[in-house]
Amino acid sequence: MPTKELPERSEITIIGGGIVGVTIAHELAKRGEEVTVIEKRFIGSGSTFRCGTGIRQQFNDEANVQVMKRSVELWKRYSEEYDFPFEQTGYLFLLYDDEEVETFKRNIAIQNRFGVPTRLITPEEAKEIVPLLDISEVIAASWNPTDGKASPFKSTAKFAIKAEEFGAKLVEYTEVKDFIIENGEIKGLKTSRGVIKTGIVVNATNAWAKLINAMAGISVRIPIEPYKHQAVITQPIKKGTIRPMVISFKYGHAYLTQTSHGGVVGGVGYELGPTYDLNPTYEFLREVSYYFTKIIPALRELLILRTWAGYYAKTPDSNPAIGKIEELSDYYIAAGFSGHGFMMAPAVAEMVADLITKGRTDLPVEWYDPYRFERGELRGQALQMG
Amino acid sequence: MRPLDLTEKDPSKRVTIYFEGQPLEAYEGEKVTVALLANGIYWLTTSTGGRRRGAFTFGPVPMVVNGVKNVNARKTAVKDGMRLERQGYDDFQENVEIDEGKPVLQYVVDVAVIGAGPAGLGVVKEIGGRLTTAIIEERGWLGGDLKLKGVEQEGFGDPKEALNELSDLPENTRVFLKSVAIGVFDKGEYFLVPIVRGDQLIEILAKRVVLATGAVDNIMLFENNDYPGIFRRSDALEVMNVWGVAPGRKVAVVGAFPEEITAELDRWGIEYVVVPNPKRVEGNEKVERLIDANGNVYDVDAVIMSDGRRPDINPVTQAGGRLYFKRGYYRPVIDSNHRIREGIYVAGSAVSIKPHYANYLEGRLVGAYILREFGFEAEPCVYEERLKNYEPIAVPVHRLPLDEFNGEDVHICGCDVTLRKVDDVVKSGITDLQIIKRLTHLAMGFCQGRFCLFNGAVVVSQRTGTPMDKLDIPVARPPIKNVKMKVPARRD
Ligand SMILES: Cc1cc2nc3c(=O)[nH]c(=O)nc-3n(C[C@H](O)[C@H](O)[C@H](O)COP(=O)(O)OP(=O)(O)OC[C@H]3O[C@@H](n4cnc5c(N)ncnc54)[C@H](O)[C@@H]3O)c2cc1C
Numbered sequence A: 001m002p003t004k005e006l007p008e009r010s011e012i013t014i015i016g017g018g019i020v021g022v023t024i025a026h027e028l029a030k031r032g033e034e035v036t037v038i039e040k041r042f043i044g045s046g047s048t049f050r051c052g053t054g055i056r057q058q059f060n061d062e063a064n065v066q067v068m069k070r071s072v073e074l075w076k077r078y079s080e081e082y083d084f085p086f087e088q089t090g091y092l093f094l095l096y097d098d099e100e101v102e103t104f105k106r107n108i109a110i111q112n113r114f115g116v117p118t119r120l121i122t123p124e125e126a127k128e129i130v131p132l133l134d135i136s137e138v139i140a141a142s143w144n145p146t147d148g149k150a151s152p153f154k155s156t157a158k159f160a161i162k163a164e165e166f167g168a169k170l171v172e173y174t175e176v177k178d179f180i181i182e183n184g185e186i187k188g189l190k191t192s193r194g195v196i197k198t199g200i201v202v203n204a205t206n207a208w209a210k211l212i213n214a215m216a217g218i219s220v221r222i223p224i225e226p227y228k229h230q231a232v233i234t235q236p237i238k239k240g241t242i243r244p245m246v247i248s249f250k251y252g253h254a255y256l257t258q259t260s261h262g263g264v265v266g267g268v269g270y271e272l273g274p275t276y277d278l279n280p281t282y283e284f285l286r287e288v289s290y291y292f293t294k295i296i297p298a299l300r301e302l303l304i305l306r307t308w309a310g311y312y313a314k315t316p317d318s319n320p321a322i323g324k325i326e327e328l329s330d331y332y333i334a335a336g337f338s339g340h341g342f343m344m345a346p347a348v349a350e351m352v353a354d355l356i357t358k359g360r361t362d363l364p365v366e367w368y369d370p371y372r373f374e375r376g377e378l379r380g381q382a383l384q385m386g
Numbered sequence B: 001m002r003p004l005d006l007t008e009k010d011p012s013k014r015v016t017i018y019f020e021g022q023p024l025e026a027y028e029g030e031k032v033t034v035a036l037l038a039n040g041i042y043w044l045t046t047s048t049g050g051r052r053r054g055a056f057t058f059g060p061v062p063m064v065v066n067g068v069k070n071v072n073a074r075k076t077a078v079k080d081g082m083r084l085e086r087q088g089y090d091d092f093q094e095n096v097e098i099d100e101g102k103p104v105l106q107y108v109v110d111v112a113v114i115g116a117g118p119a120g121l122g123v124v125k126e127i128g129g130r131l132t133t134a135i136i137e138e139r140g141w142l143g144g145d146l147k148l149k150g151v152e153q154e155g156f157g158d159p160k161e162a163l164n165e166l167s168d169l170p171e172n173t174r175v176f177l178k179s180v181a182i183g184v185f186d187k188g189e190y191f192l193v194p195i196v197r198g199d200q201l202i203e204i205l206a207k208r209v210v211l212a213t214g215a216v217d218n219i220m221l222f223e224n225n226d227y228p229g230i231f232r233r234s235d236a237l238e239v240m241n242v243w244g245v246a247p248g249r250k251v252a253v254v255g256a257f258p259e260e261i262t263a264e265l266d267r268w269g270i271e272y273v274v275v276p277n278p279k280r281v282e283g284n285e286k287v288e289r290l291i292d293a294n295g296n297v298y299d300v301d302a303v304i305m306s307d308g309r310r311p312d313i314n315p316v317t318q319a320g321g322r323l324y325f326k327r328g329y330y331r332p333v334i335d336s337n338h339r340i341r342e343g344i345y346v347a348g349s350a351v352s353i354k355p356h357y358a359n360y361l362e363g364r365l366v367g368a369y370i371l372r373e374f375g376f377e378a379e380p381c382v383y384e385e386r387l388k389n390y391e392p393i394a395v396p397v398h399r400l401p402l403d404e405f406n407g408e409d410v411h412i413c414g415c416d417v418t419l420r421k422v423d424d425v426v427k428s429g430i431t432d433l434q435i436i437k438r439l440t441h442l443a444m445g446f447c448q449g450r451f452c453l454f455n456g457a458v459v460v461s462q463r464t465g466t467p468m469d470k471l472d473i474p475v476a477r478p479p480i481k482n483v484k485m486k487v488p489a490r491r492d
Helices: A020-031 A062-082 A098-113 A123-129 A151-166 A206-216 A283-293 A296-300 A341-358 B034-039 B120-127 B144-148 B159-166 B233-242 B257-266 B312-317 B356-373 B380-387 B419-427 B435-438 B453-464
Strands: A009-015 A035-038 A091-095 A119-121 A140-144 A148-150 A167-169 A176-182 A185-190 A193-201 A225-234 A244-249 A252-258 A265-266 A302-313 A321-325 A331-335 B012-019 B022-027 B063-067 B069-074 B084-085 B104-116 B133-136 B174-178 B180-181 B191-197 B200-211 B215-217 B230-232 B252-256 B271-275 B278-282 B291-292 B298-300 B302-305 B309-311 B323-326 B329-332 B339-341 B344-346 B411-413
Touching: A009 A020, A009 A185, A020 A035, A020 A151, A020 A331, A020 A341, A035 A193, A062 A098, A062 A151, A062 A341, A091 A098, A098 A119, A098 A140, A123 A140, A123 B419, A148 A151, A151 A167, A151 B435, A176 A206, A193 A206, A193 A341, A206 A225, A206 A302, A206 A331, A225 A283, A244 A283, A252 A283, A252 B200, A265 A283, A283 A296, A283 A302, A321 A341, A331 A341, B012 B034, B022 B034, B069 B435, B104 B120, B104 B191, B120 B133, B120 B144, B120 B159, B120 B356, B133 B180, B133 B191, B133 B200, B133 B435, B144 B159, B144 B233, B233 B257, B233 B302, B252 B257, B257 B271, B309 B329, B344 B356, B356 B380, B411 B419, B411 B453, B419 B435, B419 B453, B435 B453
Parallel strands: A009 A035, A009 A193, A035 A167, A091 A244, A193 A331, B012 B084, B104 B133, B104 B200, B133 B174, B200 B344, B230 B302, B252 B271, B252 B302
Antiparallel strands: A091 A140, A119 A140, A176 A185, A185 A193, A225 A265, A225 A302, A244 A252, A252 A265, A321 A331, B012 B022, B063 B069, B063 B084, B180 B191, B191 B200, B215 B309, B278 B291, B291 B298, B323 B329, B339 B344
C-alpha cells in the first residue's frame, strides 16, 4: 500500500528504488538537488534485497578495481556515519590449478597497482581464515582482507531514510508507465498513480531497464537482459564462523559467506533465462547443496531455511551501462549490473550525481559507456560471481 | 509412573536415558521431547538471544544427542542409553560424517496429496483407487488433528472409530509418513513434489497436487510467551492423547477458544484455570505463574494457548497461490474447482477453519473434482450441497494491548524477534511489512513465518494503521520446511 503522495513535480526523477536508485537519490539530495524516486513495489524489492551481500575490489580490469576501491571507501564511511552493518572480512578465492593461479596473479597485479592489498596465500593460510574449509584440493588462494559484505536490508533502508532527511521523496507502490516527451525533452512521467512533471530522469531499474528505455523511445541499443540467479540461506550459526566471502570456481562457481545475522548465504553459477520468472527451482537446491558441502563439509548438518531468486541484469560483457543518453534531454541510465550492482552502488551514485550536477566525474565512467554495444566496443568480461 | 505420566506404559519398553548426565526413565519409541516432559523437564534448548526454550511453543528444538550437536529433538525417538544435553540454537556440529547418502527415490502417480488429515484422507477415499495417489504426511500417523482428539467429533462421532474407517485406503495408495514435502515445483508436464523422510530424498512426480496442509495454532502475544511450559493447543493434545503424558499438573488455558482444550483436560482429570487476558508469565526455568491484565496471579506449571487456528499459507504461496483476508485470516484464492492454479487443488483447513467433518467433506469434494477432470463419473455437487451446512469459523483479530506490555519480553517469533524490535523499526519511519520483515528477521527463520507472520502482520497493522487486507504479505520459498543440506546435496 503506497503511504506517500506522488509529488506534482520534481527536478530529477529516478525510476527504480533498488540500492542504485536509492543511493543516487541520497547523493543528489545531499547535494541539495530536488529528487524523487519512483518504485513500483517497495524499496529493495527488485534484486537488491535478493543479493548475496558481497562487496569486493578483486576485479580483473583497471576501471572496476578503481570504482570498487572508491565504493569500499564510501561503504566504510556511510556504514560508520549511518550505523549499518558493513564488515571488511575479505574475499577468499580458492584456487585449484596452475592456470587459475596464473589468472589470479595477473588480477592481483592490477589490484595492487591501485592500492588494493590482495595477495596470494597458501591453503594452510586460507584454512586459518576459515577453519571449516576443505583444502584437500586447494593449491593457493587469492585473499584481500579489505573486501567485505553489508546487509542489503539495513544499508538500503538507512540510505533511504537519510535520503528522505536530505529532502528526497521516495514513493513506493507506484509504477512508471510512460514518458511524456515534447521535442526531445522530457516533460514528465505517467505512473500508475498519476503524472509527475520532471525534466531529468534516471533509469535505475536494472533488470527492467530495457522496458524503460523503450518507453523513453531511445534508439540506441543497450542490451540488458534479466537472468534468474538463486541464493540459499541456512540456519544462523555462531557469528564469525565464516567471515570472508569464500569463492570456488571449481565447485560450481560458488560464493558463500555468513551474514551479520548468522546464516550462511550464497549461490552458485546456475543461471536461467533471460526470464522475468523468479520461482526458485528444485535444481538449484540440489546444485547449491552439493557444491557448498564440497567446500565446507560442516554445512551438511545445517538446516536450509530457504532459497530465493533474483535477477542478474546482464550485458554482453557483464559490465553495467552508466551514462547520459544524448538523444533525449535529460535522460541517464545506470543499469545492467550483473552480479555486482550492490557493491558498486555508492560509487555509481557518486558518478551519476557528478554527471547530473557537474557534467563530469573523476571516476572512469567511460568504461561503462552505454554506447559501447552499438559501437561494438565490448569490454573484457568483468569478473562475475555466481 | 513418572511425574507427568497419565497412563501406565508398557514395562517391556522401559529404558534409561541421560539428560545433562542425570538418568531418567523413558520408553522406547517415545519422542525425546515427550520423555523429558514426562519426567518434568521443560527447558530443553536456548535461543541465539539466550532465551530458555521448551519443545511445545515455537522455535526449533536443537539438542546434543549422544555428543552430536544440532539434532532436532522433536523428531528424535528415545533409545536406551541415549545421552541428551541442552545447546544454543547457533551451536552446530563441526566434524561431520561424509557419506554418499541414499540414492534418490522416485515415484510417479496421478495425484499427490500433501497432508493426511481428514481432508487429505477424504481426497484419497473419494478417488477410491481409480487414480494412483501418494499421500504425504509429516507426522507419524494418518488422521492429522483428528488423531489428537479424545472426545466426540461432530459428524464423525467417536474419533477412534472414524479414524479406523478413514485410514482404510485403496491398495494403489502410496503412504509416506514422517515425510515432509519441501515444495511443489511446476515442471510443465507434471508437478515435482520433493519429500524428505529422515535423510532420504524422494521425488514424487504427479499430474495433480492437493494441498491438504491444514492450519496452525495461533501463538498469543504476552510477556515471556516463549517460556518452557507454554503449549500450543495441538502439542498439549498430542502429549495427552497420543503419548499419555500431562502438559502439567495444574495448567492455565488462555486464548479465545478455551473450549477446544478444556473438555480434553476434563477427560484426563487435569486441574486447570481459564484465564482470558494473560499479561505475563514468570518462573525460573519454566512457567511457574501466570499474571493477567488485572494483576491476578495464578500458580500453574503450564500454560496452553487455545486461541484458534489459521490456515497455513506457506504451502499455498510457495506453490504460486494468491491470498485474501476474510474472517480473520489470510486464505487462498480458489477457483470454482477449489484450485489455487491450474493443477493444484486445496482442501480442508488450508482453505478455511471448520470442523473435522467439514474438512473431510471438502476433501471428498476435491477428490470428485479431480475424478471429473480425469474423465470419471463423479458428483461434486453432493459435497458442495453438504458443505453448505458449515459456515467457516471466524477467528477474530483482537486489538492487542501492545502498550501495556514490556515489548522486550513479548516474542512475536521464536527467532528472538520481539515486539520491541518491531516497534523500533516502525518508530524509525518504516511502515511496510515487507521491509519490517527484513529488518527484524520476522518470518525469516526456522518456521518461515508459519507461526509468526500473522502476529507480525497484526502488530504492523495496529501500529501503522494499515488494514490487514492491505498489507503486502511475503510469500514462502522452498524448502517450505527446513531440510539438512546433506539431503539434497546427494549427486547421482
Ligand atoms: C542471487 C543474487 C546474488 C547477488 N549477489 C550480489 C553480491 O553479492 N554483491 C553484489 O554487489 N551484487 C549482487 N547481486 C546483484 C545485485 O543484487 C544487483 O546488481 C543490485 O541489487 C542492483 O541494484 P539496482 O538498484 O540496480 O536494481 P534493483 O534492486 O533491481 O532495483 C530496480 C528497481 O526498479 C523497480 N522498477 C522496475 N520497473 C519499474 C517501473 N516501471 N516503475 C517503477 N519502478 C520500477 C523495481 O521494482 C526494482 O525495485 C546479486 C544478485 C542476485 C540475484
